[in-house]
Amino acid sequence: MQNADAKGHVTGKSVYVDDIPVQKGTLYGKVFSSDIAHGRLRKLDISGALAYPGVEGVFTAKDIPGKNQIGGIIADEVLFADEVVEFSGQPLAFVVAKDELTARKAASLIKAEIEVLKPVTDPREAMQKGQLLFPPNTFQMGDVEKAFENCTHVFEGRAETGGQEHLYIEMQGSYAHPLENGSIKIHSSTQGPTHVQKTASRILGLPMHRIEVDVARLGGGFGGKEDQATPYACMAALAVWHLKRPVKVILHRMDDMKMTGKRHPYSADFKIGLSGDLKIMAYQATFYQNGGAASDLSPAILDRSLFHSTNAYYIPHTRVTAYSCKTNLPPNTAFRGFGGPQGMYIMEAAIAKAAHELKVEAWKIQTRNFLKENDTFQYGQIAENVNISKCFAQLDEKYDLRAMKQEVEVFNRENPYYKKGMALMPVCFGISFTKTTMNQARALVHVYQDGSIGVSSGAVEMGQGVNTKILQVAARVFCVPPEKVKIESTNTTRVSNTSPTAASSGADLNGKATEIACNALLGRLKETAGDMLKANPRDIALKNEWVYLKGFKTDIHWKKLVWEAFQKRICLTENGHYATPVIHFDKSTNKGHPFAYHVYGTAVLIATVDCIRGRYHFDKVAFVHDFGNSLNPSIDLGQAEGGLAQGMGWMTMEELAFNEDGRLMSNSLSTYKIPDIYSVPKVVECNALETEGPDLAILRSKAVGEPPLMYGVGAYYALQNAILAFNPKAPVDFNAPMTPEKVLLRLYHKE
Numbered sequence: 135m136q137n138a139d140a141k142g143h144v145t146g147k148s149v150y151v152d153d154i155p156v157q158k159g160t161l162y163g164k165v166f167s168s169d170i171a172h173g174r175l176r177k178l179d180i181s182g183a184l185a186y187p188g189v190e191g192v193f194t195a196k197d198i199p200g201k202n203q204i205g206g207i208i209a210d211e212v213l214f215a216d217e218v219v220e221f222s223g224q225p226l227a228f229v230v231a232k233d234e235l236t237a238r239k240a241a242s243l244i245k246a247e248i249e250v251l252k253p254v255t256d257p258r259e260a261m262q263k264g265q266l267l268f269p270p271n272t273f274q275m276g277d278v279e280k281a282f283e284n285c286t287h288v289f290e291g292r293a294e295t296g297g298q299e300h301l302y303i304e305m306q307g308s309y310a311h312p313l314e315n316g317s318i319k320i321h322s323s324t325q326g327p328t329h330v331q332k333t334a335s336r337i338l339g340l341p342m343h344r345i346e347v348d349v350a351r352l353g354g355g356f357g358g359k360e361d362q363a364t365p366y367a368c369m370a371a372l373a374v375w376h377l378k379r380p381v382k383v384i385l386h387r388m389d390d391m392k393m394t395g396k397r398h399p400y401s402a403d404f405k406i407g408l409s410g411d412l413k414i415m416a417y418q419a420t421f422y423q424n425g426g427a428a429s430d431l432s433p434a435i436l437d438r439s440l441f442h443s444t445n446a447y448y449i450p451h452t453r454v455t456a457y458s459c460k461t462n463l464p465p466n467t468a469f470r471g472f473g474g475p476q477g478m479y480i481m482e483a484a485i486a487k488a489a490h491e492l493k494v495e496a497w498k499i500q501t502r503n504f505l506k507e508n509d510t511f512q513y514g515q516i517a518e519n520v521n522i523s524k525c526f527a528q529l530d531e532k533y534d535l536r537a538m539k540q541e542v543e544v545f546n547r548e549n550p551y552y553k554k555g556m557a558l559m560p561v562c563f564g565i566s567f568t569k570t571t572m573n574q575a576r577a578l579v580h581v582y583q584d585g586s587i588g589v590s591s592g593a594v595e596m597g598q599g600v601n602t603k604i605l606q607v608a609a610r611v612f613c614v615p616p617e618k619v620k621i622e623s624t625n626t627t628r629v630s631n632t633s634p635t636a637a638s639s640g641a642d643l644n645g646k647a648t649e650i651a652c653n654a655l656l657g658r659l660k661e662t663a664g665d666m667l668k669a670n671p672r673d674i675a676l677k678n679e680w681v682y683l684k685g686f687k688t689d690i691h692w693k694k695l696v697w698e699a700f701q702k703r704i705c706l707t708e709n710g711h712y713a714t715p716v717i718h719f720d721k722s723t724n725k726g727h728p729f730a731y732h733v734y735g736t737a738v739l740i741a742t743v744d745c746i747r748g749r750y751h752f753d754k755v756a757f758v759h760d761f762g763n764s765l766n767p768s769i770d771l772g773q774a775e776g777g778l779a780q781g782m783g784w785m786t787m788e789e790l791a792f793n794e795d796g797r798l799m800s801n802s803l804s805t806y807k808i809p810d811i812y813s814v815p816k817v818v819e820c821n822a823l824e825t826e827g828p829d830l831a832i833l834r835s836k837a838v839g840e841p842p843l844m845y846g847v848g849a850y851y852a853l854q855n856a857i858l859a860f861n862p863k864a865p866v867d868f869n870a871p872m873t874p875e876k877v878l879l880r881l882y883h884k885e
């Protein structure tokens with residue numbers, strides 16, 4: 135089945151926040167933000183803006199009727215700075231005017247008097263100063279000290295990863311308008327409608343039922359709108375509260391890049407110990423997460439780095455500690471993989487280091503240490519249905535890694551100025567929010583009297599195809615064609631208390647809730663059919679819109695059945711509730727069974743480096759991915775390819791630059807480069823693992839949103855191997871991204 139949004143997208147008819155027809159009297163907002171990364175706000179003079187013709191209001195911290203607090207996990211972030219400024223791009227005021235240009239002009243008349251303090255941008259420096267956002271966390275298993283003593287080889291090193299700009303195509307934005315009796319409706323480009331509702335209610339001092347949040351779809355989120363769509367929705371709502379008129383705010387690209395948080399950069403120290411036969415016996419690491427100026431989702435991201443700190447390997451003795459360091463950057467936030475990619479990059483760095491020192495291929499170490507059935511993860515969960523070795527075997531069988539490696543070697547012998555490098559990247563990613571409570575969802579299903587169906591759920595469509603998958607679930611349960619099903623917008627008045635669409639679990643959680651609701655309705659309809667046919671409902675089945683009795687087609691069509699049920703006053707609406715069974719986690723011991731299941735896969739990447747200029751391209755990326763029994767192979771293929779490209783961009787070309795004043799230098803598309811059609815691999819081959827898929831995945835179709843991003847981590851190591859083929863003296867260091875400039879420096883590095 136085609137993506138339900140495909141036609142709307144290519145014809146430009148899909149509706150995003152900025153496409154909603156505006157009501158008469160709509161006003162436009164512009165956020166005024168600090169250019170200073172750290173300082174004391176002495177005075178904020180808004181008089182010039184207020185006096186500017188066409189301006190209807192200028193709102194600051196003083197104008198918040200409720201609490202000036204937007205922190206999602208920890209209450210440590212204000213909507214508008216009031217006393218101190220903690221990052222460049224921090225909102226100070228919101229100017230509302232008759233049109234956008236007027237609002238922008240007026241905002242430029244605001245004068246902020248800030249006593250400049252020295253900013254900290256480096257997490258290790260913050261750590262030294264004792265600036266942590268919240269207490270550190272440690273995951274451990276076994277006895278690392280003793281294990282290191284017994285290791286034949288022990289290596290230590292340091293690894294750094296850069297941040298990453300989400301660069302969703304649709305910028306952050308919101309359109310809010312007053313409803314009767316003091317209620318407010320907010321259209322927001324958010325992954326977390328309930329988070330917007332809850333935070334707006336706190337800002338305005340209103341109960342949640344006064345705020346309705348509606349989301350049609352997003353032009354991309356990638357985690358950047360899990361928490362950080364909220365402030366702009368709150369600002370629009372605040373202006374509506376004061377002015378009683380509709381207010382719209384859409385950030386410009388440069389403002390969005392300046393004000394919003396990104397993927398967390400990490401700096402880490404690692405130590406790895408191996409036995410003589412290359413078994414990893416011990417692993418120890420310390421992570422310094424660059425959290426930015428407020429906690430945002432950092433505690434959960436820090437935890438996921440710990441969960442995935444040993445990637446797809448079984449290591450009997452591990453201890454990893456992670457610190458979230460407070461710096462004067464915009465609060466860093468969720469980004470596809472949610473700390474997992476950083477944890478895995480550091481693990482792979484340790485393996486690459488060991489491989490280099492021992493003069494063996496990294497993949498020998500990788501494959502020797504793959505997780506096996508019934509191994510224990512460092513967080514206590516027993517590994518079940520482990521597919522990592524199967525993925526590797528299928529990859530090796532199809533591509534013959536040894537032959538691939540030989541081809542690379544032959545090429546490198548024959549070409550003095552071009553060198554190829556190869557890397558293997560295994561991935562194991564846990565599916566579920568690591569906070570157990572969040573693993574719940576609801577779906578409201580209506581069967582209308584004409585037989586058409588409407589489904590509302592907590593899932594937010596952001597390009598990943600979740601609406602199509604939910605539509606397929608409903609169509610499959612009712613045995614009707616997809617045209618019979620409509621997926622409604624995500625709305626907090628129809629479906630309440632939603633978890634954000636995140637953690638790759640949107641389709642599982644909301645799909646299961648939909649399945650539960652549809653099955654309940656189907657049960658009632660079968661009873662109706664039983665009455666109509668004077669038969670046992672258990673002998674009734676539906677197939678292609680027709681009622682079957684004991685396997686024989688009857689003359690009752692779906693439409694007739696629904697109409698009959700309605701005549702009999704049967705309820706044709708159902709609210710399905712799903713809460714993932716089995717999972718639990720004890721935060722005090724960091725042990726439990728946090729994930730419904732794991733997704734596995736293995737990629738092989740081949741890069742070619744131009745050793746004169748430092749440029750490079752990727753010849754080929756082939757991977758075997760564990761989709762389970764895919765509900766929609768073309769959507770899943772898109773997710774795998776998109777995730778891979780995004781991961782490779784993070785590792786190779788996407789470089790955030792902040793200057794020493796804490797100001798973002800890479801603040802536009804001319805200074806921040808993401809992969810385009812020319813820089814993605816020449817060949818990408820995606821192979822599905824032959825497997826059934828687990829019960830806890832929706833119709834056994836496994837979550838796919840985030841895991842493939844981590845294949846991109848291999849890009850760093852493929853480039854490193856190509857560089858070493860040209861210059862064996864090049865440093866084997868771990869400082870992503872590996873930009874062409876860095877490649878060039880390494881190619882000509884002398885001892």
Ligand code: MTE
Binds near residue numbers: 597636637639773838
């Ligand atoms: N794909 C597209 N096209 N756009 C997106 O914003 N977000 C990713 C992934 N794939 C994203 C995407 C992220 S970060 C997550 S968590 C999942 O989709 C969320 O959707 P799901 O839970 O339905 O997989």
Ligand code: LUZ
Binds near residue numbers: 468472636637638
């Ligand atoms: N968000 C969240 C996530 O709140 N908890 C998670 O575990 C998670 N994992 C991945 C992406 N977003």
Ligand code: MOS
Binds near residue numbers: 358468472636
């Ligand atoms: Mo995705 S980082 O879970 O929004």
